[in-house]
Amino acid sequence: xxYDMLHAEGLTRYYDLSCxxxxxxxxxxxxxxxxxxxxxRARDLSRDxxxxxxxxxxxxxCAGCVWVIQxxxxxxxxxxxxxxxxxxxxxxxxxxxxxxxxAAYLGDLAHLxxxxxxxxxxxxxxxxxxxxxxxxxIALAMNVMILSAAGYxxxxxxxxxxxxxxxxxxxxxxxxxxVLVGGPVFFRGAWGALRRRALHLDVPxxxxxxxxxxxxxxxFFEGGGDQAYFDTLAIxxxxxxxxxxxxxxxxxxxxxxxxxxxxxxxxHVRVIAPDDTLALAPVDEVLCGTRLLVTPGELVPVDARVxxxxxxxSLAWIDGESDPVAFVGERVVPAGAHLVGGxxxxxxxxxxxxxxxxxxxxxxxxxxxxxxxGFWHRxxxxxxxxxxxxxxxxxxxxxxDSPARAFEVAIAVLVVTCPCAIGLATPLAYExxxxxxxxxxxxxxESGFLDKVRRVRQVFFDKTGTLTLGELTLADxxxxxxxxxxxxxxxxxxxxxSSHPKSRALFTHLGRRGGATLDPGAxxxxxxxxxxxxxxxxxxxxxxxxxDVDADGERALLLERDGVxxxxxxxxxxxxxxxxxxxxxxxHAGVDVWLLSGDAEARVHAAARALAIPAExxxxxxxxxxxxxxxxxxxxxxxxxxxxGINDAPAFEAALCAGxxxxxxxxxxxxxxxxxxxxxxGPISEAIALGGRLRRTVVRNLAFAAAxxxxxxALALAGLLSPLVCAVAMPLSSLSVxxxxxxxxxxxxxxxxxxxxxxxxxxxxxxxx
Numbered sequence: 001x002x003y004d005m006l007h008a009e010g011l012t013r014y015y016d017l018s019c020x021x022x023x024x025x026x027x028x029x030x031x032x033x034x035x036x037x038x039x040x041r042a043r044d045l046s047r048d049x050x051x052x053x054x055x056x057x058x059x060x061x062c063a064g065c066v067w068v069i070q071x072x073x074x075x076x077x078x079x080x081x082x083x084x085x086x087x088x089x090x091x092x093x094x095x096x097x098x099x100x101x102x103a104a105y106l107g108d109l110a111h112l113x114x115x116x117x118x119x120x121x122x123x124x125x126x127x128x129x130x131x132x133x134x135x136x137x138i139a140l141a142m143n144v145m146i147l148s149a150a151g152y153x154x155x156x157x158x159x160x161x162x163x164x165x166x167x168x169x170x171x172x173x174x175x176x177x178x179v180l181v182g183g184p185v186f187f188r189g190a191w192g193a194l195r196r197r198a199l200h201l202d203v204p205x206x207x208x209x210x211x212x213x214x215x216x217x218x219x220f221f222e223g224g225g226d227q228a229y230f231d232t233l234a235i236x237x238x239x240x241x242x243x244x245x246x247x248x249x250x251x252x253x254x255x256x257x258x259x260x261x262x263x264x265x266x267x268h269v270r271v272i273a274p275d276d277t278l279a280l281a282p283v284d285e286v287l288c289g290t291r292l293l294v295t296p297g298e299l300v301p302v303d304a305r306v307x308x309x310x311x312x313x314s315l316a317w318i319d320g321e322s323d324p325v326a327f328v329g330e331r332v333v334p335a336g337a338h339l340v341g342g343x344x345x346x347x348x349x350x351x352x353x354x355x356x357x358x359x360x361x362x363x364x365x366x367x368x369x370x371x372x373x374g375f376w377h378r379x380x381x382x383x384x385x386x387x388x389x390x391x392x393x394x395x396x397x398x399x400x401d402s403p404a405r406a407f408e409v410a411i412a413v414l415v416v417t418c419p420c421a422i423g424l425a426t427p428l429a430y431e432x433x434x435x436x437x438x439x440x441x442x443x444x445x446e447s448g449f450l451d452k453v454r455r456v457r458q459v460f461f462d463k464t465g466t467l468t469l470g471e472l473t474l475a476d477x478x479x480x481x482x483x484x485x486x487x488x489x490x491x492x493x494x495x496x497x498s499s500h501p502k503s504r505a506l507f508t509h510l511g512r513r514g515g516a517t518l519d520p521g522a523x524x525x526x527x528x529x530x531x532x533x534x535x536x537x538x539x540x541x542x543x544x545x546x547x548d549v550d551a552d553g554e555r556a557l558l559l560e561r562d563g564v565x566x567x568x569x570x571x572x573x574x575x576x577x578x579x580x581x582x583x584x585x586x587x588h589a590g591v592d593v594w595l596l597s598g599d600a601e602a603r604v605h606a607a608a609r610a611l612a613i614p615a616e617x618x619x620x621x622x623x624x625x626x627x628x629x630x631x632x633x634x635x636x637x638x639x640x641x642x643x644x645g646i647n648d649a650p651a652f653e654a655a656l657c658a659g660x661x662x663x664x665x666x667x668x669x670x671x672x673x674x675x676x677x678x679x680x681x682g683p684i685s686e687a688i689a690l691g692g693r694l695r696r697t698v699v700r701n702l703a704f705a706a707a708x709x710x711x712x713x714a715l716a717l718a719g720l721l722s723p724l725v726c727a728v729a730m731p732l733s734s735l736s737v738x739x740x741x742x743x744x745x746x747x748x749x750x751x752x753x754x755x756x757x758x759x760x761x762x763x764x765x766x767x768x769x
Contacts, residue, residue: 005111009075011068018064031298032103033268033280034118039102050080052094053102058115058259058663060086065114072108076100088121089256115664120260127252130245133181137241140178141234145727147171148231152724168228172220175230179213182237185244201376201422204383205240208418211391212236215411222404229415232726236418239734243427247447250434254443257677258669269301270294272346286353295344296499300337302356304347305330310528311345312500313337316464317645323555324500326529336361336646340499341526361624361646375451375695379422379702387417390713397717405719412721416712416729425701425737432745433690441678442659442687449673452657454691455638459586459684460631460651462643463597463607466661467681468573470644472505475570480509483559487566490541491559492516494532497524502557502571503532503543531557554603573603575610578680583611585685592617594634596627598647627651642684644668659684697744701737708733 006014035055042051059065066084069091073082078100083092093102106116147167157164186209189202216228267283272291283301286292291307294300300313310328317336324340327333332350335358339345353359391410398406434444444450461467474480480488488510495507496518510516523535531544539562546556546568559567583593594617597604604620607613619630628650631639641648641655644662652658652671660668661676669675676683712729715721 005108006068009072011071014064014068016064017067018062031295032106033270033298035103035106036280038118039097043097049096049098050094051097051102052092054090054092054119055106055116056088056090056119056121056259057109058089058117059113059257060084060089061257062086068112069109069114073105076105087256089259090119090121115259117259121256122260127245127248130185130241130248133185134238134241134245137178137182137234137238140174140181141231141238144171144174144178144231144234147174148723148727152727168220171230172217172228175213175216175234178234178237179209182241183209183213185241201380201426203380204387204419205423207384207387208414209233209237209240211414212411212418215407215414219408219411223408229411229723229726232415232418232723232730235727235730236420239420240423243424246431247427250431250438251444251447254434254438254675255445257443258663258675260670267299267301284353286349288349288351290349292347292349293344294339294347296339296341298339299358300333300335300339300347301358302335302349302353303332303351304335304349305332307346307348312340312528314340316470317647323502324528328528341528357624358646361649383419383422387414390417390717394717398719409716409719409721412716412726413713415726416716416721417709418730420705420730420734420737422702422705424734425705425741426698428738429694429697429701429741429745432741433694436690436747437674437683437687440683440686442674442676442683444674445669446657446673449657450691450694452673452691453640453687454695455656456591456640456688456691457636457638458592458594458634458640460594460596460627460639460641460655462627462645462648462651463595463599463604464573465644466642467579467595467607467611468575471574472501472571473574474505474509475572477509479567479569480506480513483567486538487541487559487561488513489516490534490536490561491543493519493522494524494534494541494543497522498526498532500526502569505571506543506557506569573607575607576680578682580611582681582685583613586688587612589685589688591685591688594630595619596622596630596651598622624648624650628654631655640684640688642681693745697741700744701740704740705733705737708736 006012038053038055039051042053045052057069060069066086069084070082073079073093076095078096078098079093080096081092081094085091093105095102109116147170150167151164155164155167183206186202186206190206193203212229212233216230216233220228220230268280269283269286270293271279271281271286272293273279278293286302292300292304299317306327306329310326312324312326313333314324315334315337317338333347335351335356391413394410394413395406398409430447430450433450437444464470480491483491491506492510495503495510498504498507525533527533531542533543534541542558542560544558544560546558549555550570554571556568556570558565559569586593593611593613595604595608595611595613596619597607599620601620605615605618608615608618619626622630624647627641627643627648631641631651631654635654635656637656639655639657641651641658642660643651643658644660646667648660648668649671652668657673658671659674659676660672661678661681662668663675663677674687712721712733715725
């Protein structure tokens with residue numbers, strides 16, 4: 001859809017400007033109940049008749065995105081000004097409300113994959129503040145290096161006492177400012193870790209900064225500027241902030257790619273008052289007996305009954321069932337259903353929202369996405385104990401010489417052991433892996449994911465919308481070719497007016513054949529749960545469900561003319577293009593693959609057989625709590641859950657880590673460790689492999705850094721370490737570890753594998769099409 005629109009609108013320059021990441025296009029912008037209050041507020045604030053509306057946009061990531069959003073806006077009548085903030089993912093629209101249809105414009109953006117929502121994203125993140133601190137500390141470090149270089153090149157107190165003293169005081173002052181600017185980032189983190197009794201990276205870095213500054217200050221006042229390590233400390237702080245900036249930038253960027261999840265507070269419904277007036281109200285105001293107006297595609301927030309005849313609802317969010325279900329009379333529509341069809345319907349709530357199952361599913365998750373890794377706790381503990389132990393050893397060895405000399409050697413030990421490998425090379429390694437996964441279409445939201453994914457040995461997949469495309473396709477397209485032109489024309493007039501998944505599948509295949517045009521006067525009626533009827537001068541045409549159910553649980557559609565069946569159309573679900581290859585790759589890597597679905601037994605087991613997933617690891621007709629129970633029973637702190645519906649939220653909570661391909665709504669990505677913007681699921685096995693490779697790289701770096709630091713400690717204990725040697729040793733050690741990181745994580749040539757094609761699930765006869 002996005003491709004067609006770009007070419008139809010003459011927007012192909014997008015491809016020249018884009019970075020290669022493609023947003024999945026959407027059929028529509030989804031419910032826009034949030035837009036009305038924004039426009040109303042803009043009207044209240046307007047003084048010249050023009051409105052200014054700010055909205056968040058999903059998927060902004062390159063110059064091509066900015067260009068196409070601006071160009072589409074500028075081509076519309078009534079457009080005045082647009083401001084695009086790609087860093088946050090937000091646009092400000094200024095327009096004439098009499099001529100500019102803001103909802104239609106946002107709908108066009110959605111067709112290109114840029115879904116919109118209320119402005120809920122934080123305008124500033126951690127990396128924004130870090131960039132300022134980083135710039136300041138780099139500038140300070142460069143000046144301290146210049147001041148120290150004068151001493152290394154011959155400036156001394158005997159020949160130029162005044163200048164030597166000035167340079168020393170300037171170096172002390174600038175380094176102190178650097179500690180005050182950059183140090184709090186690590187001091188706060190270290191203090192929080194100590195209070196939680198869980199050491200992480202900030203603890204050794206904070207200790208290194210504090211002890212190096214305190215020791216250098218003591219040396220400066222006791223022995224003069226040529227004895228202090230101010231230049232080494234200033235460089236260290238700048239390098240540690242660079243590492244922290246790299247560490248936070250990618251995760252923040254990935255989070256801002258999607259819309260923010262407003263949770264319960266962002267959910268509004270249309271309430272019909274006793275006098276039949278309509279108003280928007282927060283969902284938590286819905287009580288038993290509240291009258292609701294639900295438009296096509298909108299969510300039903302509570303259990304409710306339909307007023308005035310049958311209506312079709314999709315239960316995909318609840319049980320994964322791909323076919324809509326008709327509700328009429330006293331049959332209760334469950335909370336979480338979506339209205340299917342082209343007409344808004346009135347419903348009466350049979351419960352308050354506080355009692356709704358959706359209330360629990362939409363509640364904020366309790367998953368600890370960024371929980372500290374035990375590995376880093378052990379590394380940090382060992383570092384602190386060893387460094388303090390070596391410093392104490394230096395004091396003991398040199399105390400007999402003189403206390404002042406003993407302190408000098410101990411301070412040299414503290415300076416030479418500053419954890420550059422932990423603070424700089426490790427964030428670089430993580431960023432390399434983030435970038436590689438991002439290029440494949442996997443975007444990490446939680447920084448702890450890469451530490452957890454290496455332990456994954458069980459992957460639990462939902463079916464509908466996760467392994468499958470979430471839509472049906474015609475099993476035998478040739479069945480359309482055998483129809484006479486009049487029958488194809490009648491079929492087109494009926495399916496073009498229906499949003500039922502099977503009607504959409506037929507319409508898609510008819511559209512590919514071309515030649516059909518919309519007849520606005522066609523008398524088409526749709527009866528939920530029954531089918532479509534077209535009455536014309538040539539007779540009565542019907543598209544109805546077959547009375548017989550196929551072995552896989554699907555019902556075919558029958559095309560009838562005046563009661564005579566002309567054709568039978570069977571449908572299949574289609575797996576994503578790389579699912580078979582990916583499941584096989586996971587199995588080859590020793591990962592157990594599970595299939596958990598709320599769909600019918602026949603469909604789920606047909607999918608499992610097509611993918612060679614054992615029956616003992618296949619579960620059908622699962623409610624949300626059932627999926628979570630299966631994962632808890634099997635989990636050994638090694639589980640990954642992949643799902644696309646809010647019904648998967650309890651399973652997300654139960655798993656070690658979780659991901660989703662559902663980027664068209666923020667509810668589930670906000671609870672996930674990562675989201676997928678690829679057309680397939682291929683990055684999953686690569687993420688597991690890269691997680692293990694990343695840990696091996698980090699361990700190798702730490703081993704190299706430990707050996708390098710032991711050599712430095714030996715020089716320090718021997719009394720051979722001077723500020724000049726430290727000034728050379730620190731950059732040299734940092735560059736060495738960085739080079740080792742780049743070498744260890746270099747990208748290998750991809751292995752040649754067979755191309756994976758779409759795999760259709762078997763039909764009633766067990767034949768895969």
